[in-house]
Amino acid sequence: KKEAEEEPNMAGENENTAVTQRKPLLFSISSVVEPTPDVNYDFVSGAYLAGSILALIFYFVQLFCSDQTNDAASDESKSDDGHLSLETMKELAESLEGIYLIFIPFIPCLLWSLIVRAKWKGQLDLKKES
Numbered sequence: 697k698k699e700a701e702e703e704p705n706m707a708g709e710n711e712n713t714a715v716t717q718r719k720p721l722l723f724s725i726s727s728v729v730e731p732t733p734d735v736n737y738d739f740v741s742g743a744y745l746a747g748s749i750l751a752l753i754f755y756f757v758q759l760f761c762s763d764q765t766n767d768a769a770s771d772e773s774k775s776d777d778g779h780l781s782l783e784t785m786k787e788l789a790e791s792l793e794g795i796y797l798i799f800i801p802f803i804p805c806l807l808w809s810l811i812v813r814a815k816w817k818g819q820l821d822l823k824k825e826s
Contacts, residue, residue, distance in 0.1 A: 729808070731816035741809040747802030754796035761789035 731737060765785045 729811050729815065731812050731819060735816075737809060737813035737816045741806065741813050744802050744806035744809050747799050748806045751796050751799035751802060754792065754799065758789070758792045758794075758796060761785060761792055765789045 765782070
């Protein structure tokens with residue numbers, strides 16, 4: 697009988713505490729950039745850097761292939777002197793088209809990880825000084 701009486705009180709208390717414990721939006725955003733103690737942010741930043749570099753490489757390869765395809769289309773005599781044929785360049789350009797979009801999300805993640813890494817390094821320096 698006591699448990700049945702306590703349950704409504706507990707539910708009421710949980711509702712009241714949930715309302716009073718709501719944190720402002722600014723606090724919840726700042727918690728996104730707070731480092732977690734057991735994470736090595738040097739590794740995280742390095743992984744995001746590698747993904748960002750891949751995005752840039754694929755983007756510039758796509759630009760290069762599309763330019764080469766356009767140039768080869770205007771001058772088809774280049775296919776006989778050792779350069780890639782027009783069909784091969786078109787196929788390569790089509791296969792690489794848009795592949796950089798897979799890696800684009802790494803760029804904002806890299807920026808986030810650099811912010812968190814800076815805070816993490818600051819916390820490590822404070823621990824070493826104390």
